[in-house]
Amino acid sequence: xxxxxxxxxxxxxxxxxxxxxxxxxxxxxxxxxxxxxxxxxxxxxxxxxxxxxxxxxxxxxxxxxxxxxxxxxxxxxxxxxxxxxxxxxxxxxxxxxxxxxxxxxxxxxxxxxxxxx
Amino acid sequence: xxxxxxxxxxxxxxxxxxxxxxxxxxxxxxxxxxxxxxxxxxxxxxxxxxxxxxxxxxxxxxxxxxxxxxxxxxxxxxxxxxxxxxxxxxxxxxxxxxxxxxxxxxxxxxxx
Numbered sequence: 001x002x003x004x005x006x007x008x009x010x011x012x013x014x015x016x017x018x019x020x021x022x023x024x025x026x027x028x029x030x031x032x033x034x035x036x037x038x039x040x041x042x043x044x045x046x047x048x049x050x051x052x053x054x055x056x057x058x059x060x061x062x063x064x065x066x067x068x069x070x071x072x073x074x075x076x077x078x079x080x081x082x083x084x085x086x087x088x089x090x091x092x093x094x095x096x097x098x099x100x101x102x103x104x105x106x107x108x109x110x111x112x113x114x115x116x117x
Numbered sequence: 118x119x120x121x122x123x124x125x126x127x128x129x130x131x132x133x134x135x136x137x138x139x140x141x142x143x144x145x146x147x148x149x150x151x152x153x154x155x156x157x158x159x160x161x162x163x164x165x166x167x168x169x170x171x172x173x174x175x176x177x178x179x180x181x182x183x184x185x186x187x188x189x190x191x192x193x194x195x196x197x198x199x200x201x202x203x204x205x206x207x208x209x210x211x212x213x214x215x216x217x218x219x220x221x222x223x224x225x226x227x228x229x
Binding site: 006042046049110 | 149153159166210216217219221222224
């Protein structure tokens, strides 16, 4: 099956610094990727849709200047949390659609746990 | 907009008990329906899916049937194991759209 990887799997950073999270589709191309945020014991919240070659689409209430998304190639999307604060600590998950073979299905990365101290 | 409502739990069962986690949806048209499982500290894994009415998804002893008349996709397993302890998410994608909507998640704990 299709595989999506994320790097790093966990990261600890100091308040005020920026952190970049990578999401890669390993054996397929993805013109669209999704970024989710999950707080402890809660569901996934869609943050933004990453589009290859164009600007990301952000959900209402998500600060696009804080969560910078770049979809640099057909297999890579990055999420940069800028000037991170403790309230940004969360589990960040990316996904990519299954394409024409598996329409409307998404493949999820293993997630990145961010802790801001 | 399209949405999913699922039983929140937590649910605690003894090993070999019968499991039902309720999930209902609201959608215009005919969405695809999914159950995902998240084990502690891990990402989401697809458990099963159904793409049209009356389809039954099944995997690892779990089953769910797409019921259009009741707009439901309840997850069932006849005999749970300790290893089934995880959080289960019901989700949908609207027809013609990749935007996946998740339920709140149901935490299942199975005791030996």
